[in-house]
Amino acid sequence: MINTFLDVKQADGGFSYTPINGFTTSDLGCERGNNIVVQTIKFAHLESRQFLDSFNMIWNDKKLLQDVTEQVIDGITAAYNENSPEFVYFVAIYNIFSEFLADINEDVLPNEATGFKETKIWNKLYAFQKDATLAIINKLERYNGCILADSVGLGKTFTALAVIKYYELRNRTVLVLCPKKLGDNWYTFKENYLNNPIFTDFLRYDVLYHTDLSRESGFSGIIDLSKFNWSNYDLIVIDESHNFRNGGDYYGRGADKRENRYLQLLNKVIRKGVKTKVLMLSATPVNNGFSDLRHQLELAYEGNPALINDKLDTTKPIDVIFRNAQTAFNKWCRLEAKERTTENLLRDLDFDFFTMLDSVTIARSRKHIENYYNIEEIGKFPERMKPIALRPKLTNLPSAIDYDIIYEQLMGLNLAVYIPTDFLLDSKRAKYIDPNVNIDRAGREIGIRRLMCINLLKRLESSVASFNITIQRVKSLIDDKIAEIDNYERGSRKVISARELSENDFDDDDQNTNFFTGGTKKIDIDLGDMDYISWRKKLIEDSETLKLLILMIKDITPEHDTKLQTLLQLISEKIQHPFNQGNKKVLLFSLFLISTN
DSSP, X not given: OBTTBEEEOOTTOOEEEEOOOOSSTTTTTSSOOSOSOOOOEEEETTTTHHHHHHHHHHHTOTTTOOOOHHXXXXXXXXXXXXXXXXHHHHHHHHHXXXXXXHHOOGGGSOOGGGOGGGSHHHHTSOHHHHHHHHHHHHHHHHHSEEEEOOOTTXXXXXXXXXXXHHHHHTTOOEEEEEOGGGHHHHHHTTSOOTTOTTGGGOXXXXXXXXXXXXXXXXXXXXXXXXXXXXXOOSEEEEETGGGGTTOOOEESOGGGOEEOHHHHIIIIIISSSSOOEEEEEOSOOOSSSHHHHHHHHHTTTTTOTHHHHTTSOOSSOHHHHHHHHHHHHHHHHTSOGGGOOHHHHHHHSOHHHHHHHHHHEEOOOHHXXXXXXXXXXXXXXXXXXXXXXXXXXXXXXXXXOOHHHHXXXXXXXXXXXXXXXXXXXXXXXXHHSOTTXXXXXXXXXXXXXXXXXXXXXXXXXXXXXXXXXXXXXXXXXXXXXXXXXXHHHTTOOOEEXXXXXXXXXXXXXXXXXXXXXXOOOEXXXXXXXXXXXXXXXXXXXXXXXXXXXXHHHTTOOGGGBHHHHHHHXXXXXXXXXXXXXXXXXXXXXOOOOOOOO
16 A cells, blocks of 8 residues: 555556555445545556555665564563563553543542442442442433443342432432332332331432322322422432333423423423432333433433533434434344344444443343353352243133123223213313313323223233222213213202323323323313213213123133133142242232234
8 A cells, every 4th residue: 555545466457546544344345334425546557557666666665664573572572571461461451541541530430438338238239230330420420311221130229229328428319210119119228117128328318200290289108299399309210211211292282281201300300400410220221212212311411412412432422323323223123034133233333322322321131240240249140941821711611701802892992981071062161171272182082091991901811800890890980970960860960070081090000101191180060061961872881881791701700710720720830849849939920911913
């Protein structure tokens, strides 16, 4: 190569290429690189001969160039003769990481003077959890946020508790925001309970639920939400942060326009008041695309890329990094199955993407822990037995109802008892609903009805008895409204108290949907303002459907509940033939799956 020319000699003469800026596969044109445009001129060897002649002339001129191979070898030999191997190693390490060391300062390192390494929680951590704790504190101080995405079972909660204790020792206020189903877990570690292994640390963080973000009144535990100051937290720990992967949005219009929980979190907690650091915990931070990860990280930099771009050691802004990553991911998704490998995806992702991930995330697998930590100290991870898949029928009774028939009946429900405002007369609607509001009401109601149907199916998956109790309760509510309408027609009380479906009617997982951003609506309605005849008709239809379902499952007693009997048989076999001698413990989990086939 002479300057920026590459000469290729062949039997028939060969060619020269210019410009050549580097000797990489991308620079040589063997594969696609990040350059927008690369222009290379190809010369016939005859025309470019002068470049090769110039190179040979310089190469063979001993006054201009000399072979230094021996000198380099002598230098290396002298270094080893005069210095210990450890010294040479440390000099090499220093030169490799000198730029990184120059960027480190005491402001972003954990302050050991706080005494956090003498706490109960710190001394309960394994080495890999201690490393994560120190790294999280560094990332929180430097980038204002971090996602801890260790695999399930690696103790993300304990790692987060150590981080919380560090900031509490620095007199910082901490809020834990978690799904309602995990509330008891977080409360345990801050209370004087017998089952709290770190009670002597006297943690004092507050606990609220994801759903509390959209509430403006009422109590969450002992906290009065009408008086609560969301904006006064130095650190917020978000458990199951993937629930905020969809980003910000608004619901309703006009005076009823509301922010979803993501925007409530961003505006009420993070942007407002004191500077808030954000620690996010999730074993699955990415579900459908890299936008899931981007929306969670935006919480750390308040949705303003300028607050993090200068801190990241990347050549591109964070928005461009995510856009390029999503483009690569979309391209990868379109590949044939045999080509849709992890290696191919990683090859297409920009190096800046990995730099960004390394800066603001921590994600280790069990395999990583086994490879890089003392597994004897930690203890061997249990080997998972191959799962046994059983699909018992609903019942062993001949010609009995099955899941498909029940699903059909449930999907036919109107659930009109929960949407009385849909039957208001147009001339009276303004008394109850602003005509400029709830433009997307129909879509919302369809979504809620579908959720209610799934909720009833979950009861059935739990047990036939649970399903029976639930549908009888819903039928009773419907029958009460029918009776109120009948009494109204006989001249009795004409005002009814109604409410729409709310998050309290659903399981914890469903409560995190945005259908309930506005909370529960309780309303008194004058039946004279309604098309109560049509409403009564829909109510009767639902009552008859539920009555039919109750009759259909009436004969499915415990002895004919195939799922229950299968479970009892498995438990009996476990007790008679335990995996470990004398271990007769049984732990049951309930799981509801929806097949798309």
